[in-house]
Amino acid sequence: MGAGGMLAHDLLDVLQEAGADVVAARRADLDVTDAAVAAAVVRDVDVVVNCAAWTAVDDAETQEDAAFRVNALGAAHLARAARAAGARVVHVSTDYVxxxxAGTPYAEGAPLAPVSAYGRTKAAGEWAVRAEAPDHLIVRTAWLYGAHGGCFPRTMARLAAERDELTVVDDQVGQPTWTRDxxxxxxxxxxxxxxxGTYHGTxxxxxxxxxxxxxxxxxLGTRTRVTATTSDAFVRPAPRPAYSVLGHDALRAAGVDPIGDWAARWDVAAADVLAG
Known part of the structure; x- marks a missing residue:
C-alpha cells in the first residue's frame, strides 16, 4: 500500500526481481482511511506491506487530525483487513516515535515518547497494528533516501552545484538509509x-x-565547502529528534542481517539515487 512512494517503488522492484506476484495499490486505488475499501483490496493476499503514510512532518503540527487518519486509523484498517484475510502485515514506522x-541506540522495546504530532500519529499506528493484527512486523526506519522521490542527498547535490558553501546541522545524528536496502x-x-514483533530497518x-x-x-567532484551549524539556525514547526540511532538486536535474534554501514551503502547507492 502506498505504491507511489519512494520506498514502495523500490519494494516493487525488489519483489518483481524475485518473481513475486505483487498487487500494488496507489492512493488512487486505496484510501486507507476507508475500512471497507481496505478490506476489499487485501482480501486475497498473503502479505500486506503498509508503506502509506502522512509524512509531511511540519504540516502535521497544524493538521494532526488529518495525519492521524492516515497514520493511525489507516494502519488500523489495513491491519484489521490483513487479519481477516489471514495475511501477515508489515507496517513501516519511524524513529519519530x-x-x-538517548545517547545509545534505541532498542526495539524502548518506551515510546514522541515529541511531535507526526511522531504521535505514527506511535498510534504502531499501537493499532499490534492490537489489530497479531501476525505483524513493525519495521521502524529513519533518514530515508532513494531514487524515486525528493530526498536529502538529491537536494544537497543540487545545492552543491549552485553554491560555494553549504551550512548543515551537525547536532542531529542518525543513520542514512537507502530505500532499496x-x-x-x-x-x-x-x-x-x-x-x-518490532524491528529496526536502518x-x-x-x-x-x-x-x-x-x-x-x-x-561530486565540486569545490563546495560544507560547514557545520546547530539546529537553532534552522528552526522548523516540528521538533526533530537530536538522536535517531536505532539498534538492530531483534534482527540478529531472528537470524536476519542488518543493513550495512551507512557510508558504504551510500557509496553503492549514490549513482542511482542522484541520477534518479
Whole structure:
C-alpha cells in the first residue's frame, strides 16, 4: 500500500526481481482511511506491506487530525483487513516515535515518547497494528533516501552545484538509509518467517546531517565547502529528534542481517539515487 512512494517503488522492484506476484495499490486505488475499501483490496493476499503514510512532518503540527487518519486509523484498517484475510502485515514506522534524547541506540522495546504530532500519529499506528493484527512486523526506519522521490542527498547535490558553501546541522545524528536496502530487508524478514514483533530497518553506524552532506559532496567532484551549524539556525514547526540511532538486536535474534554501514551503502547507492 502506498505504491507511489519512494520506498514502495523500490519494494516493487525488489519483489518483481524475485518473481513475486505483487498487487500494488496507489492512493488512487486505496484510501486507507476507508475500512471497507481496505478490506476489499487485501482480501486475497498473503502479505500486506503498509508503506502509506502522512509524512509531511511540519504540516502535521497544524493538521494532526488529518495525519492521524492516515497514520493511525489507516494502519488500523489495513491491519484489521490483513487479519481477516489471514495475511501477515508489515507496517513501516519511524524513529519519530522516540524523543531523540538517548545517547545509545534505541532498542526495539524502548518506551515510546514522541515529541511531535507526526511522531504521535505514527506511535498510534504502531499501537493499532499490534492490537489489530497479531501476525505483524513493525519495521521502524529513519533518514530515508532513494531514487524515486525528493530526498536529502538529491537536494544537497543540487545545492552543491549552485553554491560555494553549504551550512548543515551537525547536532542531529542518525543513520542514512537507502530505500532499496530497506525494501530488501523487508523481503528478507518475510522470507525468513521472522517472529511477529518490532524491528529496526536502518543502516548501521551513525553520522550527522553535516557528515552525510560531506560524504555526498565528496563524491561530486565540486569545490563546495560544507560547514557545520546547530539546529537553532534552522528552526522548523516540528521538533526533530537530536538522536535517531536505532539498534538492530531483534534482527540478529531472528537470524536476519542488518543493513550495512551507512557510508558504504551510500557509496553503492549514490549513482542511482542522484541520477534518479
Amino acid at each position: 522516540f524523543d531523540g534524547r 530497506l525494501a530488501d530487508l523487508i523481503v528478507r524478514l518475510v522470507d525468513a518467517g521472522a517472529p511477529a 543502516a548501521s553506524g551513525q553520522t550527522s546531517w553535516c557528515g552525510f552532506t560531506r560524504r555526498i559532496v565528496a563524491g
